[in-house]
Amino acid sequence: MALGTLFVAATPIGNLEDISLRALRILREADYVLCEDTRTTKALLDKYEVKTPTISYHQHSGPGKTAQLLRYLGEGKNLVLVSDAGTPGISDPGSALVASALSEYGGKLTVTPLPGPSALISALSISGWPVDRFTFFGFLPHKKGRQTMLKDLLDSSYPSVFYESKHRLAKCLREIIILKAKTGKRVDMILARELTKMFESIYRGSPEELLGLLEKDVDMQKGEFVVLIRKIK
Numbered sequence: 079m080a081l082g083t084l085f086v087a088a089t090p091i092g093n094l095e096d097i098s099l100r101a102l103r104i105l106r107e108a109d110y111v112l113c114e115d116t117r118t119t120k121a122l123l124d125k126y127e128v129k130t131p132t133i134s135y136h137q138h139s140g141p142g143k144t145a146q147l148l149r150y151l152g153e154g155k156n157l158v159l160v161s162d163a164g165t166p167g168i169s170d171p172g173s174a175l176v177a178s179a180l181s182e183y184g185g186k187l188t189v190t191p192l193p194g195p196s197a198l199i200s201a202l203s204i205s206g207w208p209v210d211r212f213t214f215f216g217f218l219p220h221k222k223g224r225q226t227m228l229k230d231l232l233d234s235s236y237p238s239v240f241y242e243s244k245h246r247l248a249k250c251l252r253e254i255i256i257l258k259a260k261t262g263k264r265v266d267m268i269l270a271r272e273l274t275k276m277f278e279s280i281y282r283g284s285p286e287e288l289l290g291l292l293e294k295d296v297d298m299q300k301g302e303f304v305v306l307i308r309k310i311k
Contacts, residue, residue: 081187082155084179088165088194092274094125101192109155118162137171148182165196169216201270201304207237215240232263237308251289264310272301
């Protein structure tokens with residue numbers, strides 16, 4: 079029996095119309111959709127009348143669930159891996175399933191990307207900065223290693239991008255301001271908030287300017303953030 083295909087599908091980060099036509103077709107044709115949260119994915123599937131059965135699969139799923147999915151692939155079933163939003167495997171634990179499937183079946187297994195929305199790429203695309211090279215840091219650590227990573231951000235010769243929680247954004251800006259003062263470096267920043275959603279907002283300026291805006295505007299303190307920073311020569 080031929081192996082099934084494991085599809086890795088990008089889903090909207092906000093606006094549900096950002097799903098690709100190809101992704102919708104594969105979602106309809108697949109045997110199962112593997113969801114980080116079935117309730118979140120159901121809203122997308124219901125909008126487009128996709129009836130494919132869903133299976134919960136996330137970072138806390140145990141080896142038994144992984145073994146079940148590998149068995150499905152071995153039986154020729156086609157699976158679509160999605161996250162709650164964006165591209166699985168990018169600051170997301172979805173890569174673990176891909177690694178397990180490749181370890182189990184090697185080159186005999188087809189793993190197919192269904193490209194689409196990504197908060198990282200969306201933010202870079204509207205930066206206006208030269209981003210033929212950039213560094214992506216994912217989510218900054220809360221404590222251990224945080225200061226080292228922030229220093230790396232300021233030292234980088236290329237624009238850097240990371241995700242930050244609304245609860246730690248002000249702290250992050252203050253930390254960057256302190257490091258700036260210690261090192262004498264000048265940096266420019268962009269905060270991309272709620273990308274593709276109703277209250278999408280883009281803020282540009284120095285860390286000091288952005289912190290001032292954040293402290294004055296309660297609405298600016300809500301939502302999900304992509305942070306871009308570059309060293310000014």
